[in-house]
Amino acid sequence: MRFVIIGGDAAGMSAASRARRSDPELEITVLEQTQDVSYSA
Amino acid sequence: MIDDLVVRQADVFRNKMGIEVLTDHRAEGIDRVGRVVTGKGPQGVFAIPYDHLLVATGATPIMPRQPGWDRPGVMVLKSLDDGRRIKAFLASRPVRSVVIVGMGYIGMEMAEALRAQDIAVAMVKPRPALLPWLASELVETVSATLEKAGVAIHTGFDVAQIVDDGDRLQVMAAAGASLTADMVLVAVGVRPNSDLAAAAGLALGPDRSIAIDAQTRTSDPAIRAAGDCADAFHAVTGQRTWIPLALRANRTGWAAADDVCGKPVTLPAVVGSAVFKVFELGVARTGLTAKEAADAGFEPATVTIHTASRAHAHPGASRIQVHLVGDKGSGRLLGAQMVGREGVAHRINTAAAALHAQMTVEQFSQMDMAYAPPYGPAWDPLLVAANQLIKTL
Numbered sequence: 001m002r003f004v005i006i007g008g009d010a011a012g013m014s015a016a017s018r019a020r021r022s023d024p025e026l027e028i029t030v031l032e033q034t035q036d037v038s039y040s041a
Numbered sequence: 042m043i044d045d046l047v048v049r050q051a052d053v054f055r056n057k058m059g060i061e062v063l064t065d066h067r068a069e070g071i072d073r074v075g076r077v078v079t080g081k082g083p084q085g086v087f088a089i090p091y092d093h094l095l096v097a098t099g100a101t102p103i104m105p106r107q108p109g110w111d112r113p114g115v116m117v118l119k120s121l122d123d124g125r126r127i128k129a130f131l132a133s134r135p136v137r138s139v140v141i142v143g144m145g146y147i148g149m150e151m152a153e154a155l156r157a158q159d160i161a162v163a164m165v166k167p168r169p170a171l172l173p174w175l176a177s178e179l180v181e182t183v184s185a186t187l188e189k190a191g192v193a194i195h196t197g198f199d200v201a202q203i204v205d206d207g208d209r210l211q212v213m214a215a216a217g218a219s220l221t222a223d224m225v226l227v228a229v230g231v232r233p234n235s236d237l238a239a240a241a242g243l244a245l246g247p248d249r250s251i252a253i254d255a256q257t258r259t260s261d262p263a264i265r266a267a268g269d270c271a272d273a274f275h276a277v278t279g280q281r282t283w284i285p286l287a288l289r290a291n292r293t294g295w296a297a298a299d300d301v302c303g304k305p306v307t308l309p310a311v312v313g314s315a316v317f318k319v320f321e322l323g324v325a326r327t328g329l330t331a332k333e334a335a336d337a338g339f340e341p342a343t344v345t346i347h348t349a350s351r352a353h354a355h356p357g358a359s360r361i362q363v364h365l366v367g368d369k370g371s372g373r374l375l376g377a378q379m380v381g382r383e384g385v386a387h388r389i390n391t392a393a394a395a396l397h398a399q400m401t402v403e404q405f406s407q408m409d410m411a412y413a414p415p416y417g418p419a420w421d422p423l424l425v426a427a428n429q430l431i432k433t434l
Contacts, residue, residue, distance in 0.1 A: 003301050004078055004089055006068045006237070007097035010287060011268025013049070014294025015095050015301075016060045022302040028060045029089060031080065033067040036121045038048045 001026060008032030043124050063087075068098075071241040073261055093263060093301045096243075096251060097294065098234035100269035100285050104227060109203030114210055115225045118147055130224060136160055140212045140222040142200055143229035144171050146317035146324075149183075151226055152192045153320050162192045163220050165212070166229075167199035174330050176364035178345045179380040183324060190320045195220070231285065233270045246272030250283040255308045257297040265300065267293035276310035276397055277328050277375055278337040284313045312396040316386045323385035327393040328376030331366050340369040344430040348422045350384045352414035359383060361417075363426040365392075365402070372401040372434050377423070384417060391423055402430050 003019055005012045008030045016028050030037070054060040066082040071094065079088045102117035104110060116127050130136070138161035141148045152162045164187070171180050171187075171194065184194055201215040203225060212220045233250040244260035246252035251266040253259055255274075259266050269285035271293060289311060300306045316325040334341035343366050351358035361381035368375050377392035379385045395405045406427035412419050420428075 001092045002090060003093045003095070003298075004091035005095040005097055006078065007095075007099055007234075007268065007270075008051075008062060008064070009097070009099055009268070010290040011099075011271075011294035011297075012095065012097035013054065014291045015097065015267060015298040016054065016062075017058065018295045018298035019301055020058050020060055022298065022304065024059075026302070030054070030060060030062045031066040031068050031078065031089070032051075032062065032064045034120065034122060035064050036047060037051050037054065037062060037064065 003028050005030045008037035010038070013038040043121055043128065046121060046124075068237060071237060071264070073241055073264070076263060091263075093265070095257075095297050095301075096238050096259070096264060096266040096270060097268045097290075097297075098237060098270045100231035100233050102227065103230050103232055105200070105229070107200065107202050109205060109210075110227070112203055112205040112210060114205070114223065115203060115227060117227050118151060119231065127224075127226075131158070131160075134223065136223040138163070138222050139224045139226060140165060140210075140220050141226045141228060142166070142212075143227065144194075144196075145228060145230060146315075146319075148226065148228035149187075149319040150317060151228065152187065153190070153318070156190055156192065156320075163195060163222070164192060165195040165198035165200060165214070165220070167197065169196050171196065172324075174326070174333075175324070175380075176330075176343070176345050176378055178347075179324070179362050179364055179378055182360075182362060182380045183319060183322060186320050186322050231269070233283065233285070235270055238264075238266065238270070246281045247283040250285075252281065253293075253308075256300045256306050257293055257308060258300070265297040267297045273308075274310040276312050276399070277373075278333075279310075280337065282311065282313070284311055284315075286315060309397075312393050314389060314393040316389060318386075321382050322380060323382070324380050325385045325389035326376070326378045327389050328374070328396045329366055330376060330378075334366055334368065334375045339371075339373075339375060341375060342367050342369050342430065342433040344426055344433065346422070346426045346429055348418055348420075348425050350381055350417065350422075352412075352418050355414045357415075361385065361388075361422045363422045365423075365426045365430045367402040367430050367434050369434050372403060374400050374402045374405050374427075377426075379422075384422070388421075388423065391421075402427050402434060406431060
């Protein structure tokens with residue numbers, strides 16, 4: 001099963017990390033249009 | 042130093058967490074029938090199939106379209122790249138003065154950062170009130186603090202155009218006034234990045250945010266939305282609202298993941314709690330303003346009080362102002378605002394808890410609150426205000 005996330009900042013990377021902790025088997029792909037992910041502004 | 046703001050680098054997600062992070066990949070289309078996201082990346086176009094999709098596209102600073110707003114030196118501040126551009130600009134030439142368009146918290150925080158570098162700062166906005174959502178007595182404290190810090194405030198200044206004379210920028214008001222600056226920061230608010238979702242036919246909410254339910258699902262149950270692009274239910278009004286803030290972004294991200302993984306999720310409503318620092322002042326709010334309360338059908342009563350931030354005669358005390366909004370009909374507490382040098386940022390959370398619990402002002406006034414002389418008077422400033430507000434309900 002593949003979980004695709006558009007956007008790699010607070011919401012997107014929170015979702016990616018949390019999904020990974022819950023399900024080690026899930027395929028997780030994050031599409032981020034900039035070079036930066038997960039910054040705290 | 043800006044890179045210190047990155048909580049986790051992409052490589053950590055890739056190598057330690059087994060998450061495929063594709064940077065420089067711009068999603069441009071969602072095929073809901075085929076369940077495929079298309080877009081452009083460094084290797085050209087891509088098409089990635091999904092079983093579950095999360096739209097977490099955030100928000101973008103609003104940039105007016107009048108002449109001159111595209112000049113170099115006209116900046117916004119949202120992303121890390123925006124911050125890098127501003128720092129590079131400040132380092133590349135002598136910047137003596139900056140005009141900030143807009144007087145929200147991004148503008149105020151930047152005013153403080155620029156004054157710390159001894160750069161002259163003028164803030165302009167078309168409307169008459171500095172912070173239209175803040176009670177007038179509290180606004181006076183904020184504007185006095187800005188003026189004391191050397192920030193010039195120009196309300197009623199509607200920027201018509203920015204003229205680049207090759208050396209400096211002239212910020213021209215519709216009414217004829219003009220200000221000279223080396224840099225212009227545009228901080229007039231953000232809008233949700235919902236074009237992709239709208240083009241895919243997903244239902245939208247307030248301010249064109251993406252409408253989601255208590256499981257973060259959009260109108261297509263295979264697609265969830267989270268963060269600044271998504272809407273929320275307001276615990277006080279029960280209506281949909283759009284208040285893009287960091288805690289909500291993190292929380293909706295978690296909720297979306299739990300829902301995808303089959304865990305039970307019920308996303309809570311928001312109450313719009315927010316705080317910012319402007320020079321030595323803290324400014325905080327939660328819930329509704331009197332105007333928002335009236336617009337939502339309540340019959341608002343308000344009170345504004347001030348007390349000392351510490352017990353009587355305790356050294357170092359300053360003034361805390363508290364503004365409360367209650368409903369005459371039901372007696373409910375509807376909102377709270379606070380301004381002060383200390384004791385504001387976390388005290389607002391007490392009022393936020395009361396709003397989540399849908400307390401009346403009477404119930405709120407009976408709460409058992411902590412006391413010690415360095416932290417406040419025996420009657421907490423919130424209780425002083427609640428006791429006053431009860432009399433008007």
